[in-house]
Amino acid sequence: MKISHLGLLAGLLFAGIVHAADAPAPTKLNTTADHSKFKELQREFGSGSEVTKACLTCHTEAALQIHRTKHWTWELLNPATQQRLGKKNVINNYCLSAGTNLGSCATCHVGYGWTDASFDFKSQENVDCLICHDTSGNYKKLPNGGLPPVKDTESPPGSGKIVKAIDLAKIAQKVGKTSRDTCGACHFFGGGGDGVKHGEMDSSLASPDKEVDVHMDATGLDFTCSTCHKAPAHDVAGSRYIPTGKDTEGAHIRGKVDNSNPATCQSCHGQAPHKAGAQPAKLNQHADKVACQTCHIPQFARGGVATKMNWDWSTAGKLSPEGKPLLNKDAKGHVIYDSRKGDFVVAENVTPEYAWFNGEVTYTLLGDKVDKADGITLINALGGSAADGRSLIWPMKVMRGTQPYDPVNKTLVMPHLSGNDDTAYWTNFNWEKAIATGMKAANAPFSGQVDFLKTEMYWPITHMVAPKEKAVGCNECHTRGGRLDKIEGIYIPGRDAHQLLDLIGWLAAGGTLAGVMLHALVRIVRRKN
Amino acid sequence: MERIYIFTRFERFWHWAQALLIIAMLVTGFEIHGTYKLFGFEKAGQVHIYAAWTLITLWVFAIFWHFTTGEWRQYLPSFKKIDLVIRHYAWGIFQGEPHPFKVTRARKHNPLQAFAYLGVKILINPLIWISGLAYLYYNELEAAGVALNLGTIALLHTAGAFMMLCFLIAHVYLITTGHTVTAHLKAMISGWEEGDAEHGKQAS
Amino acid sequence: MKVHRLVSTLIACGLLCASTLASAYDADWKRGRIYYRSVCTSCHAAQAIGAINPSSMSKAEWNAYLQKDKHAKGKDSVKQYFSKSYRASIRSQNKAADKFADLPDDELFEDVKLFLLKGAKDGDAPASCG
Secondary structure: OHHHHHHHHHHHHHHHHHHHHOOOOOOOOOOOOOHHHOHHHOOOOOOHHHHHHHHHHHOOOHHHHHHOOHHHHOOEEEOOOOEEEOOOOOOOOOOOOOOOOHHHHHHHOOEOOOOOOOOOOOOOOOEOOHHHHOOOOOOOOOOOOOOOOOOOEEOOOOOOOEEOOOOHHHHHHOOOOOOHHHHHHHHOOHHHOOOOOOOOOOHHHOOOOOOOOOOOOOOOOOOOHHHHOOOHHHOOOOOOOOOOOOOOOOOOOOOOOOOOOOOOOHHHHOOOOOOOOOOHHHHHHHOOOEOHHHHHOOOEOOOOOOEEEEEEHHHOOOEOOOOOEOEEEOOOOOEEEEOOOEEEEEEOOEOOEEEEEOOOEEEOOOOOOOOHHHOEEEOEEEOOOOOOOOOEEEEEEEEEEEEEEEOOOOEEOOOOOOOOOOOOHHHHOOHHHHHHHHHHHOOOOOOOOOEEEEEEEEEEOOOOOOOHHHOOOHHHOOOOOOOOOOOOOOOOEOOEOOHHHHHHHHHHHHHHHHHHHHHHHHHHHHHHO | OEEEEOOOHHHHHHHHHHHHHHHHHHHHHHHHHOOOOOOOHHHHHHHHHHHHHHHHHHHHHHHHHHHHHOHHHHHOOOOOOHHHHHHHHHOHHHHOOOOOOOOOOOOOOOHHHHHHHHHHHHHHHHHHHHHHHHHHOHHHHHHOOOOOOHHHHHHHHHHHHHHHHHHHHHHHHHHHHOOOOOHHHHHHHHOEEEEOOOOOOOOO | OHHHHHHHHHHHHHHHHHHHHHHHOOOOHHHHHHHHHHHHHHHHHHHOOOOOOHHHOOHHHHHHHHHHOOEOOOOEOOHHHHOHHHHHHHOOOOHHHHHOOOOOHHHHHHHHHHHHHHOOOOOOOOOOOO
């Protein structure tokens, strides 16, 4: 008995050892560091900051690099317009302002714990490494501080919904390069939902096919965001505050010193990208008046996710007969009325609007004078014209809205929307209280009166590049009533004509025809006689 | 009945090829202008440009032919009997009068005709070709420092096109004013003009 | 006492074997996602068989389904859709099959399995495919 037991034991041990010997983990070829092998990460983490601390033991410069960027500060100064921009300062016609709504908005901050002005922007451990560098797809941040759930948490509080705890150690051990998923965790969901804001950036870009975006095609080029939006020292290239309106430089090549924006089309494709087809030279020549995006992004919101096109805050506040907030959806399941926010218009496969744009954006900021009587107030006015030599015709998403303003002081307002207090609009539905709180926190005057005005905000379209066969056809612009109908200052063959010349010309031709027909008629008549 | 061989093989080929190309250019040209939609802007533009180059090539041959054969003299302006010719078209033709001009190898066009064709060659054609090439090479010219207003180029080109259209309408009709309705057409096909024996006689 | 030691040793061996097997391949859920969307859902969407998004089942249900290996009510096996031969047969029309044509069968299977478990109803990030 003993011997057979011993034999069985030996056999099993042997099998175990052999098994272990013939299946070692294969050498990773896509990285020099397998983070699961680091002792610093083989422990339990009680918070995101503990993870960051561990990251910083090797990546000593990372947090300080982040501190220099607008992902961290949410602020920047536009040197051309001298405007103080960034999420901290800008007003839009979506959720209006981050201001006193950090509980919701700062869930997308690359840090831990920003809920109010007491946040320590100098702290390195407050930097959130995992939001961008997670590769497991399981990392989460909760509202009110953007902290990861280290234990099961009820969120939102009092809702009964439980967010399961995540294993920070496992996530930390699997960190890697940024991906469309990690950038998109925030940038796809701006404005409070999937695809709401940009129109050309939504969850369909996590794993798109070629029809949706040729560069991000998951089975093709599979570009990540950082393939174009290069981030030396964590400073991500490309900005909606200071975009590149017209890139006249050539393609970026190794060895060539190039400080221009690496996220433009030209930085890869150069200035003469059209090579095949009937008239490649003519197409290349369009590039000094027409942005690449105008022809190559025929519609946005093409991935099956709808985007918001209109947001009417003035109708917010309607409650059900029982006094509960309403959430009304259309036939496709899109929310079109939310008591907390008002009425929405959503759309898919939207044809952009077009405008001359030279890269200068001027925002209507807190304190700038606005008036309902102006008709439409521009949240961000785009600089550019046909004649300035620096503009191209760009495609835009035009976000239209109706939002609250102070009719006495004639300024836009930054209402306090989210929060567990008695003035937040989303729980109290009182504009005067919400705006008073928000404006006080911003050190801005508020008359106490609230009215609504119409606004427009311009979002240049640059993602969801369609395959070249699906580019906008010549007919769609070189025609009357076409895409470029509202563009002024340029002669477009097929669209424009000199009315007087046409009139004279057709009269002359018609007259000649009439004349010869008359001549012929007389000859015929005379011949008979 | 006299028969004179007035249109050589090359001349007939040149005429019909030119006619086809000009019609193609008018049809596609006015589509590019935005007057109607037929082939689509892209196709119309392609055909227009190919036709243009083909016509330029044809013209190179034609100009060479005009000089080497001396046929350029046919277009020297002449006022001989022009008043009679005008009177014929305005009045005499309705009376059934014979045409006052006698076609010869040396002078196959009547003075009015010669003037019309000369007008096309030195007025309409240069206008349309120079503006057309400027339109096509607008960007290259700008790069070379010659900045032109595309709208102005388009205006000139369209004006030339309308003139060409009027000429075409008048020309096609006037073909029928031979001693028979189809006499001139047949001449441009076979090369032989059937001359009316009474041609050249003064109207009484 | 001896039996107790034997049992605990057996368990230790078993765990040793299991852990080496598990750590041998680091499954790539993103590859699983691409393959699943391109090969599985594209067919199901075209034929309106019914939703097969990951969140339609729980982790246990997915594990059981993959273990049972019966596809289309037992007409064929699930695993064959991850096989190299299947990928070779569809690669001219399917870009994912083409891109992953040379992956070992079991690696691709693990990739898709990780994606499904991650996106399951009770998984870490339930995926409903919009």
